[in-house]
Amino acid sequence: MLDSASKTFFHLLAQSGSLKRLASRYGMRRPSSFARRFIAGETVEEAIVAARALEARGLTHTLDHLGESVATLGEADAATREYLAILAAIVDAGIGRNISLKLTQLGLDVDKASAIDNLRKILDRAEPAGFFVRIDMENSPYTDVTLEIFETLWQQGCRQMGVVLQSALYRSEQDLARINALGARVRLVKGAYKEPKSVAYQRKEDVDAAYERMLKVLLTQGHYPAIATHDPHMIAIARRTAAERHLPSDAFEFQMLYGIRRDLQTQLVADGYRVRIYVPFGREWFPYFMRRLGERPANVGFVLRGILGEK
Numbered sequence: 001m002l003d004s005a006s007k008t009f010f011h012l013l014a015q016s017g018s019l020k021r022l023a024s025r026y027g028m029r030r031p032s033s034f035a036r037r038f039i040a041g042e043t044v045e046e047a048i049v050a051a052r053a054l055e056a057r058g059l060t061h062t063l064d065h066l067g068e069s070v071a072t073l074g075e076a077d078a079a080t081r082e083y084l085a086i087l088a089a090i091v092d093a094g095i096g097r098n099i100s101l102k103l104t105q106l107g108l109d110v111d112k113a114s115a116i117d118n119l120r121k122i123l124d125r126a127e128p129a130g131f132f133v134r135i136d137m138e139n140s141p142y143t144d145v146t147l148e149i150f151e152t153l154w155q156q157g158c159r160q161m162g163v164v165l166q167s168a169l170y171r172s173e174q175d176l177a178r179i180n181a182l183g184a185r186v187r188l189v190k191g192a193y194k195e196p197k198s199v200a201y202q203r204k205e206d207v208d209a210a211y212e213r214m215l216k217v218l219l220t221q222g223h224y225p226a227i228a229t230h231d232p233h234m235i236a237i238a239r240r241t242a243a244e245r246h247l248p249s250d251a252f253e254f255q256m257l258y259g260i261r262r263d264l265q266t267q268l269v270a271d272g273y274r275v276r277i278y279v280p281f282g283r284e285w286f287p288y289f290m291r292r293l294g295e296r297p298a299n300v301g302f303v304l305r306g307i308l309g310e311k
């Protein structure tokens, strides 16, 4: 219940223009500013520095250029061009080739066909260069259309991409069977958005129970699944299940968010597991940042200490 209330509260705060202006002013301006704990920087150069540091710790990464819900085709085109430039920058830097993106960033709210075209432009450049492209999952009004676009492109032969399923949604166990049958890669998450009870479990125990069921299916029938969580209990279940099924440690990977549970990230690498870190960067960091606060209100104390420390 508390989880749901805190997601609602931070969802409402995320709509506040004045809070966004205030946060944007203070959040990233210095290396020690509070938003930098969760966001690698505002530019691709800063993201590349962060990615190199992760590689030095034995971790891999996926770079996410922050941005969502663009309102015009011009903005969607600009986001697409930025992604193409990011692909080039990653190749030039010689770091691992893996990106994550959101379909509303590519114009899904404005015109579905244009969003598909934009995704195709990115895939046409990314696939020959050996990138893997993960399509993030947004809130439930986008679940159907995201899976539909994913499946269409998959059937057309785009195979270096994967999708995300959220255990919070009632429908996800069926979606998992559908994506497993395609042979595609799934990133399993609990779900970051405030969802109504008509579509999603409201109690953390239920979200966790669904996560456990889904991760067991993924580790049996999935295709190089990504177990994306910071929850030590879920990680322990995944490790146990993989061991029982004699899965080699390179048959799946754990994923975590930049700046969260760095201790666990390091421990898993030391134990011989693959761990990929989701590295968000860009000027549009506010909604992403607010979702991280909503997941763990204790982070607010960290932010306040950062702001007070700056004065």
Ligand SMILES: Cc1cc2nc3c(=O)[nH]c(=O)nc-3n(C[C@H](O)[C@H](O)[C@H](O)COP(=O)(O)OP(=O)(O)OC[C@H]3O[C@@H](n4cnc5c(N)ncnc54)[C@H](O)[C@@H]3O)c2cc1C
Pocket (backbone or CB within 6 Å): 135, 136, 137, 138, 164, 166, 189, 190, 191, 192, 193, 228, 229, 230, 231, 232, 255, 256, 257, 260, 261, 277, 278, 291, 292, 293, 295, 296, 299
């Ligand atoms: C790689 C990756 C990609 C993701 N992609 C998506 C996506 O496409 N769509 C989507 O809806 N969601 C996505 N998420 C977010 C996900 O849905 C959850 O909201 C988030 O991971 C928190 O859930 P949890 O599994 O860590 O478990 P929880 O039960 O929420 O947390 C378990 C423990 O993790 C730590 N923790 C969790 N969150 C935080 C935080 N914000 N700050 C500090 N500590 C924290 C705490 O120690 C907590 O006790 C992604 C998550 C990851 C790791």
